[in-house]
Amino acid sequence: MDISRRKAPRPKYPLTDSRVILHFDLDCFYAQCVENQQPDLKTLPLGIKQKGILATCNYVARHRGVKKLMLISEAKKICPDLVLVEGEDLSPFRDVSKRLYGLLRSCIWSDKIERLGLDESFLDVTDMITYNLGLLNRHSLPESYFCLSRTDPEMGFVFDATSFAGCVHGRGDDDGSLDDDLDTLRMRLLLASHLAHYLRMRIEDEGYTTACGIATNKLLAKLAGDRHKPRNQTTLLAPTEEAIWSFMDSHNLRKVPGIGAKTARILQAFVSGRQPDDPNIHTMECSVTVQQVRTHSAMSAPVLERLLSGSGSEKGIGGKVWALLHGVDYTEVKPAQNIPTQISIEDTYRGLNEIFEIHRELVSISASLLRRMQIDLLDQEESDPFQPTPRKWLAHPKSVRLTTRPYTHPSENKPYGWARASRSCSLPSFVFNCSPTMENQEVIAEKLVVDVLLPLFRQLNPARRGWSIGLLNVCVTNMTDESVSSGGRDIATMFRQQETVLREFTTYDENTEKSAAPGDAEQVLRNHEEEEAYPGDEDEDDEPWDQEPSPGEPCPRCGHTIPSFALQAHGRYHSMEMEEG
Ligand code: DGT
Ligand code: MG
Numbered sequence: 001m002d003i004s005r006r007k008a009p010r011p012k013y014p015l016t017d018s019r020v021i022l023h024f025d026l027d028c029f030y031a032q033c034v035e036n037q038q039p040d041l042k043t044l045p046l047g048i049k050q051k052g053i054l055a056t057c058n059y060v061a062r063h064r065g066v067k068k069l070m071l072i073s074e075a076k077k078i079c080p081d082l083v084l085v086e087g088e089d090l091s092p093f094r095d096v097s098k099r100l101y102g103l104l105r106s107c108i109w110s111d112k113i114e115r116l117g118l119d120e121s122f123l124d125v126t127d128m129i130t131y132n133l134g135l136l137n138r139h140s141l142p143e144s145y146f147c148l149s150r151t152d153p154e155m156g157f158v159f160d161a162t163s164f165a166g167c168v169h170g171r172g173d174d175d176g177s178l179d180d181d182l183d184t185l186r187m188r189l190l191l192a193s194h195l196a197h198y199l200r201m202r203i204e205d206e207g208y209t210t211a212c213g214i215a216t217n218k219l220l221a222k223l224a225g226d227r228h229k230p231r232n233q234t235t236l237l238a239p240t241e242e243a244i245w246s247f248m249d250s251h252n253l254r255k256v257p258g259i260g261a262k263t264a265r266i267l268q269a270f271v272s273g274r275q276p277d278d279p280n281i282h283t284m285e286c287s288v289t290v291q292q293v294r295t296h297s298a299m300s301a302p303v304l305e306r307l308l309s310g311s312g313s314e315k316g317i318g319g320k321v322w323a324l325l326h327g328v329d330y331t332e333v334k335p336a337q338n339i340p341t342q343i344s345i346e347d348t349y350r351g352l353n354e355i356f357e358i359h360r361e362l363v364s365i366s367a368s369l370l371r372r373m374q375i376d377l378l379d380q381e382e383s384d385p386f387q388p389t390p391r392k393w394l395a396h397p398k399s400v401r402l403t404t405r406p407y408t409h410p411s412e413n414k415p416y417g418w419a420r421a422s423r424s425c426s427l428p429s430f431v432f433n434c435s436p437t438m439e440n441q442e443v444i445a446e447k448l449v450v451d452v453l454l455p456l457f458r459q460l461n462p463a464r465r466g467w468s469i470g471l472l473n474v475c476v477t478n479m480t481d482e483s484v485s486s487g488g489r490d491i492a493t494m495f496r497q498q499e500t501v502l503r504e505f506t507t508y509d510e511n512t513e514k515s516a517a518p519g520d521a522e523q524v525l526r527n528h529e530e531e532e533a534y535p536g537d538e539d540e541d542d543e544p545w546d547q548e549p550s551p552g553e554p555c556p557r558c559g560h561t562i563p564s565f566a567l568q569a570h571g572r573y574h575s576m577e578m579e580e581g
Pocket of ligand 2: 025026027028029119
């Protein structure tokens with residue numbers, strides 16, 4: 001028996017009753033957002049710039065040889081007429097992301113729709129496919145009808161069920177040799193390919209093109225979608241284990257979601273007969289394929305466990321990676337979440353040393369965070385222009401956390417969590433008072449920085465100078481879901497009573513996790529401070545920030561116009577500056 005077959009993990013689902021998963025990935029996402037704002041850019045090579053690198057570029061630029069994540073200088077050499085647009089402010093991208101996610105979510109039945117970063121989503125459409133397979137009339141396949149609603153037969157679309165929509169990887173053409181079970185799998189995926197096409201067209205109606213992968217699990221769907229990009233879709237029809245392995249084998253190890261740079265380096269060293277501590281492997285490009293690792297004579301789940309277990313890695317890592325190499329992925333598409341568990345914004349720097357720089361950057365981060373909170377946490381109700389009603393907060397984060405990290409040069413190769421230190425306290429209630437005007441947001445951001453974040457910064461970095469800050473992250477966390485917690489009480493009043501600063505504590509985030517989307521300033525950080533900081537909030541005490549902010553008064557020291565309520569705090573900022581000497 002073939003060695004890899006003997007040791008291979010078994011798929012959990014019988015092939016005929018497999019799940020049907022769609023993976024959507026918007027094409028050159030940031031670039032498309034910018035193009036939709038400035039349609040003239042669509043035909044020009046366009047790059048979206050973030051701190052000296054191209055976060056992404058459109059496909060006109062890619063056809064000219066420009067690549068994602070290139071240095072700007074390098075991209076300009078290759079394509080001198082590359083148009084560059086600043087993409088530091090992620091808010092417009094987040095808005096589009098949320099709108100398109102909402103559209104997809106409204107079309108599926110199960111609510112199993114999981115976002116990955118800003119521009120990718122997994123959808124589990126198994127129930128829709130099973131239902132529509134039951135309706136299929138095998139005698140009139142060319143005029144088939146896909147029902148998008150169980151209750152309204154008029155909601156749906158006509159399609160030709162004699163062929164797949166888009167590209168197929170594997171045995172797409174029914175040559176009559178498939179047995180009944182495999183024919184069922186083929187028809188399920190065929191229906192899914194038409195659903196995927198319909199959804200892609202709905203997204204195109206909104207002005208955005210996508211790539212989509214259709215397969216029986218998340219891993220395979222994501223890899224399949226990468227086959228034909230942009231503006232295309234690929235169904236993976238792999239009816240046997242061998243067909244799945246052969247699909248997996250063709251991939252570079254680093255392309256497999258779930259296999260990071262470190263894992264790939266260790267496995268590349270192993271299959272090329274090097275020692276894991278060989279200094280050269282840190283600079284090696286990953287060139288090893290799944291096949292080289294999967295079919296290596298000494299490879300197995302226990303061997304992977306031995307190679308990969310160690311500081312920081314999860315238990316059972318060997319079995320997990322072994323399964324991934326075989327295209328086996330049991331993970332479910334997580335149900336949609338209305339409310340994120342936390343929201344954070346961070347930025348990186350080449351060493352900030354002056355308090356005014358820290359102040360300026362914290363204000364900028366806080367302003368983005370407030371905008372983001374409004375997008376994600378305010379309800380969507382359109383207010384009636386004749387009878388405007390304030391929008392409601394769907395959730396209130398209870399804590400705010402500041403994380404800092406000293407600057408290190410990339411060549412020092414420090415792990416992501418190295419020297420990150422965090423300090424938290426309760427989130428003051430005035431942040432929930434912000435109306436969507438820009439000016440108001442900036443005022444609130446300034447107050448948050450002066451009242452809360454700069455004091456936290458000084459506690460984290462007690463030295464008077466010489467900090468050389470490389471990263472600032474501000475995170476609001478400990479969400480209270482209003483639908484659950486309010487219990488009929490006036491939640492706005494409750495939050496107005498919150499004390500400004502509660503318990504404080506420092507944590508050192510050694511195991512901080514980075515979000516799935518590289519470069520996205522949003523992170524999923526491990527929450528060390530759970531439930532520490534909610535006030536016994538019984539005392540009624542109306543805060544001055546409940547009133548409309550006044551236009552402001554000039555600061556006697558620097559002359560800046562500061563809202564009256566923030567003058568005192570602003571004065572504290574000057575005192576800190578003076579302490580600085
Ligand atoms: P695609 O999917 O290959 O057509 O191109 P994109 O641009 O959609 O790339 P994707 O899907 O990997 O990422 C979505 C957006 O996230 C992208 O437009 C820019 C941003 N992004 C992705 N990776 C990075 C990164 O490593 N650094 C930065 N700053 N931004 C990134
Ligand atoms: Mg994309």
